[in-house]
Amino acid sequence: MDPILKLIQTNAKLSAPEVAEMLTLDLKEVAKKITAWERDGTIMGYQAVLDPEKNGNEDVTALIEVKIRPERGGGFDRLAERISKFDQVRSCFLMSGGYDLAVFVEGPNLREVARFVAEKLSSMEGVLSTATRFQLKAYKQNGLLAHTESAGERLSVAP
């Protein structure tokens, strides 16, 4: 991966001048690359990672394990893309193993999520079965620990 991408993937708030300084690259070159990645969708967007216990949002999240029937020609893609378009779906991945799609759904409460699964997801042509698992607590998201370790007591001056 390009070192610029690696850097902003960990901290999207770094500005182009900061990135250029850290990697000793030409600022214009860095800015040009970032713009190009934003245009071609390599960089899909920039988001803050929030702690669900602190963000004041009472929404619930569920992982729905979905089995679907692949289609001649399109495989899983057409149906997976249709499912992904629902606003309630936060993420959707094709998986190996016991089921096909891992669909992360967010809703204001349990009932709403259940309704979405029953009315929208399960009833779709090609969906064979679903299994819903509600998320109880987040310990780590996007590589970030919910409870960061205290940095330890480093001496303020040491040889």
Next chain:
Amino acid sequence: MSLASKISERVRAIPRSGIRDFFELVQARGDVISLGVGEPDFSTPWHIREAAIFALEKGETCYTSNLGLLPLRKCISSYISKHCGVTYDPAKEIIVTVGVSEALDLAFRALLNPGDEVIYHEPCYVSYNPTIYMAGGVPVAIQTKAEDNFILKASDVEAAITPRTRAIMLNFPTNPTGAVEPPEEMEKIAALAVKHDLIMLTDEIYSELLYDGEEHISLLRYPGMKERTILLHGFSKAYAMTGWRLGYACAPAELTEAMMKIHQYAMLCAPIMSQRAAIEALEHGAPAVETMRQSYEQRRNVVVSRLHEMGLPTCRPGGAFYVFADIRPTGLTSKEFAIKFLEQHNVAVVPGNAFGTCGEGFVRCCYATALPQLELAMDRMAAFVAAHGVPPR
């Protein structure tokens, strides 16, 4: 009763470390941004800590062989073979110690007769001089210069050699300057050691932390070195394991055996849990080391460019995680700079003269500190330096 008179003359003759005085000054203040540390800002990678916890759970709480756990010595042997290009026999040529500091002490005590001279280069890690002295030796410092990027010139080494010279001690990359010795000088120094039949000591504790795509070239790669060199290395810096206190020495069997004689009575063995953690570090720690190395390099780039912008001409360090900033344009001494900067801006840097007299006119800034803190410290330093009449570039 005056206890002072009961303390040995040798110990009384050692001056108090400049770092300790300054440390107490910093400790007395709150909310200091410290660039004064000599250790990584990362905790030890979790997989290493977890391996040590597992060993404790299994009940591994006993003494180990004096030389250290054999599986660890085997890991060290294969690591050093790749990293330094020479292979040591795990059974006889490797001793695991409580940090490189202990290995250094063992080496000097094993080598020196009263009055034997050891040549080393300053500015350097604070313990070289007193450790040589406490072992009965005579420290012979060669002063390296900012205009030479703090490298050690073979011609200076040659001029310092006398009939009493026993050993030459190297530390590249260097604490506190981050200097990396160029191969052509290293080669000449190696040749001098062969010509004068001297022992070489090489502290390569920072050798994993090299930047700009450079690869480590150990002293051991030069002809005639393996049979006369004590390699000192450890886990503190690359693996962020300072508090585990684990280092090692690799040397020809006779020298290892001599060091072992002291180690077995003074220390018995290094802590077993640290040794278990070290095995995990050597077997699976490389990706974590690389992640940390990249992070240090990025921060070095920021700090060096900021120092240049504020008008302090500073050598670009090739390794370790320090810059030795040239503060002479401010007209302040190292100590004045460090104290005033601390008092006025609450940022701690270490006065350069703590690392030898030729460090006067410099301060050591450790960039193993989170980037936002580092940038804040640089903003404050720019203001401080400007207030002392240094024009920014």
